[in-house]
Amino acid sequence: CEFDACWDRHTAEGVVRKVLRFQPDMVLHAVQPHTRIGHYLFAPVDWQIARKCPVPVLFVKDRSWPERMRIVACIDPLHEGDRRAEQDKNLLNKTLALADGNHEMRVLHCYNTLPHDAIFDEHMVTDYEALQDKVERSHFKECNGILEEFGLSTSSDVVDIIKGESELTISNYAKHNNIDVVVMGAVARSVFDRLLVGSTMEYVVDHVDCDVLIVKHPDFVCPVSE
Template sequence: MEKILVNIDFKQDSAALLTKAARLALQHNARVELFCCCYNRSIKHGYLFDKAEEQKAEHAYVRQIESRLEALCQGLQVEGVEAEFDACWNRHTGEGVVRKVLRYQPDLLLHPVAPHSRIGHYLFAPVDWQIARKCPVPVLFVKNTPWPDHCRIVACIDPLHEGDQRALLDRELLSRSRGFVGDEFTELRVLHCYNTLPHEAIFDEHVVTDYEALQDRVEKTHLSTCNGILEEFGLSSDSYLVDIIKGEADLTISNYARHNQVDIVAMGAVARSVLDRWLVGSTMEYVVDHVDCDVLIVKHPDFVCPVAE
């Protein structure tokens, strides 16, 4: 990890965000750039007939934001972090942040996240979800919960996902999660959740009579598939760092994070249609909304960013 981009939202408290950015930067000897995508509706609509004055007002507003970023930068530099800052004028914050990512090419984006309204996140696509869906580099959604001296990160893998037969996303997820691990800094755990066919959903009498055998085959398939990936990272399902649990992914991950004092949940982002998200929701969105810890979102290696620089 060489470059970290931190998205600053001055409507939120940035103390926890900057503390975590500094900790990661010092651990990896990485550079940090603070970025703010700013826009003021009053300026945009206050100079309808004077374009030159409107541009002057925009530049003055951006300079104000830059001065605030510079002050935050100086705080990081005092801690020994190599830090810079940048600001741009863009009414579409999500795309503005993604375009900055395309220009700066960071290894990680830190983004502050606040609670969402369920209607808002489906109909109006808040900035958080736009960034989660479109950002080509891993995104760490940062909350105000502080990190302890010894952090715990759990990578949530799904090697039997039908859209990723070679489990490339899980390998990328484990690699990125391992990148957070340092001496006395982070413990990496692995979680896999799976479902089996409910007994009441089986209508074939031959299958009903052999239901336990069917369950056993499903469990063995999940175990063997997980182990095939885990052994590449020196792990196995027998390790105390690995948990394979039967249950719905969204609820299981949220409960696991709460009961195991997890500090970062790492998940792969899987593309879904708007209709799918409206009808069945998204595991990623549910987890981000329902855990108190930070959430790391990792894209598939073949992901193509839909935003042009």
């Protein structure tokens, strides 16, 4: 084990520069709960590291791992504006590597359908149930398209497809299923977006007791140079 100390005006960028220099497989970063203001306005070092670091970042909580862990991979094949197929496959591969055949691996997908009050087209309101069913089928279809390469499907015992807001569903799932590590992707958001709707990653990290592994898209380009 080697130790390295350095000074940098920007802590997160200093960490990322060390990552670029030493090329580790993963960054372990101890994390504490954030205040609401610090969470949304001041972009804490934690979130900056998660967004800029080119390798997976494991947010470590004050909790030891058991001999046999429960690890859940959170996939999202229908996320708008993102090439999710590549990301979800990458995320599942990272989870398999972490499980290493010795730990229990699960897969979770959360999805939301349109609330009835949000539909203004009278024809769509009339056929609301059919619309909901169509949305649900599309989520199951896309998930199966990702999972089949890993010998899984939405009917597998280790796969859960749950209707609900992602941040709340993932947090509750981790708590009620005694999850030790949540593995999820990081979708880039602007500061304005985070002020309005926050970030699923940030919410989950702040609201679960277990560790959270953040995995970047395979085509991620690091904004920091060595």
